[in-house]
Amino acid sequence: MFKLIIRQLIAIHTLAFLVFILGILTGDVYASNKFGIHVLTESEFPVASNLVNSDGREWGHVTFVIREDEMDKARWTQAFQKLSEYKLTPIVRIATKQDSVWAEFLNSLPWPNKKRIVSLWNEPNHAKEWGGVIDPAGYARLSRRYWEELKKASFDFYVLPAGFDAAAPNGRATMNSKDYFDQMSEHDPLIFTLFDGWASHSYPNPGFSGSPSDNGKMSIRGFEWELDYLRKYHLSDNISVYIKETGWANDGNDQEKIADYYKQAFSEAWSHPQVVAVTPFILKYDSAPFDQFSWIIPKTNILYPYGRVMGATDEES
Numbered sequence: 500m501f502k503l504i505i506r507q508l509i510a511i512h513t514l515a516f517l518v519f520i521l522g523i524l525t526g527d528v529y530a531s532n533k534f535g536i537h538v539l540t541e542s543e544f545p546v547a548s549n550l551v552n553s554d555g556r557e558w559g560h561v562t563f564v565i566r567e568d569e570m571d572k573a574r575w576t577q578a579f580q581k582l583s584e585y586k587l588t589p590i591v592r593i594a595t596k597q598d599s600v601w602a603e604f605l606n607s608l609p610w611p612n613k614k615r616i617v618s619l620w621n622e623p624n625h626a627k628e629w630g631g632v633i634d635p636a637g638y639a640r641l642s643r644r645y646w647e648e649l650k651k652a653s654f655d656f657y658v659l660p661a662g663f664d665a666a667a668p669n670g671r672a673t674m675n676s677k678d679y680f681d682q683m684s685e686h687d688p689l690i691f692t693l694f695d696g697w698a699s700h701s702y703p704n705p706g707f708s709g710s711p712s713d714n715g716k717m718s719i720r721g722f723e724w725e726l727d728y729l730r731k732y733h734l735s736d737n738i739s740v741y742i743k744e745t746g747w748a749n750d751g752n753d754q755e756k757i758a759d760y761y762k763q764a765f766s767e768a769w770s771h772p773q774v775v776a777v778t779p780f781i782l783k784y785d786s787a788p789f790d791q792f793s794w795i796i797p798k799t800n801i802l803y804p805y806g807r808v809m810g811a812t813d814e815e816s
Contacts, residue, residue: 533769534809535560535590535778536794537744541578543782548585550782550794550802550809557586558612560776562743564621567595570604583611590659590741590778592618593645601645602652610655618659618698618743619645624679625664626672633674635682639690646693658693662700662743665721677716677728684732691732696775699725700744703760707748707792711763719745720768739775746779749803750791758805765808 534551538544538561551559561582565575582589589611593601605617623629623638642660649656663680667673683690699722703709709718716724722740730736745764747757761779769777784790785797794806 532556532559533765533774533776535562535588535776536782537562537778537780538782539563539784541575541581544578544581544585544587546795547782548587550806552586553809558588559586560588560590560741560778562590562592562618562778564592564594567593567599567601570599572604572607575608579608579610583609586611588612588614588616588776590616590618590743590776592621592661592743594621602648602656605649605656606652613655614657615653615655616657616659616696616741617649618661618741620661622664622667622700623661624667624674624676633679635674635679636686638679639683639687643687643690643693657695659696659698659741659743660694662698663725664700665724666702666704666717676725680729680732689733691729691734694734694738696739696741697722697725697734698741698743701742702745703747707746711760711768718768719764722774723771726773738773740771740773742769742774742777744780745777746781746792747805748791749793754804757803758808761805761808 532551534556536547536550536559538547541563544561547561548559551561569575579589591605605615619642620638621628623635624633626633629638638661646658649658663676664673665676667675669675669678680691701719701721702717703711703713703719704717711719714720714723722742726734726738726740747760749757765777779794780792781789782793783795784793790797793803795802
């Protein structure tokens with residue numbers, strides 16, 4: 500086991516060094532801003548740009564999913580060209596774990612930025628998100644394999660783990676993220692040294708209605724708990740954080756109050772120096788169960804009041 504760890508450590512740091520040198524030589528050609536949003540489809544890029552790039556900003560972030568059955572090069576080439584047009588920084592979440600040609604496919608697309616941000620799946624501490632099973636060892640094993648494949652395709656790939664559900668309990672369908680992290684590390688002691696950035700789903704729990712002043716694992720500062728806990732597993736002290744999902748449920752709640760919550764969150768919790776992007780879930784959703792998280796009033800083109808937090812106008816266009 501000790502020899503295996505040493506071999507893995509040498510391989511990881513060799514690749515990491517090469518990535519660092521290439522970054523110095525080529526530089527990054529864009530300046531991003533922290534505002535972002537989660538979208539369902541590429542058709543929402545213009546609306547997302549109006550939201551996250553308002554007030555003269557550029558290169559806000561959009562998180563979106565590409566499924567394995569959506570590997571249409573023509574479709575996504577056009578979509579990525581739109582990202583350049585609207586000056587949006589993509590965070591791409593791959594949604595299936597079967598053997599595939601993810602690295603080849605993603606490498607073929609015209610990324611708008613040098614840093615190609617890819618997140619490996621979604622909340623695997625939910626059985627329904629991982630083929631019906633809870634499998635921390637399997638997640639760690641596949642994460643390492645996909646990281647290696649992406650880096651072989653291009654050093655420009657910037658690999659994030661999945662965001663984990665910090666509120667999930669231990670049970671038949673879910674596992675507490677703390678225990679999940681422990682078992683990932685037990686299988687692969689260096690797994691948390693692998694990731695280029697950290698993905699977090701820092702929701703304001705309980706009930707997606709917590710105060711922006713709350714602290715701890717189940718608050719909007721959940722990313723701080725994750726960084727602190729994973730330090731013992733050698734997660735980098737200065738790793739960049741991408742809050743890929745967060746947001747208050749607006750079902751029955753005061754919209755102006757939620758707007759105030761977002762203002763406080765961006766000025767306090769999310770002003771943390773390691774947080775580089777916050778992409779609340781979700782821009783537009785017209786039906787249950789996710790309509791309660793929509794930033795646009797269902798069946799309309801009008802932003803909820805908290806859309807003004809980013810400086811956007813009330814209209815979708």
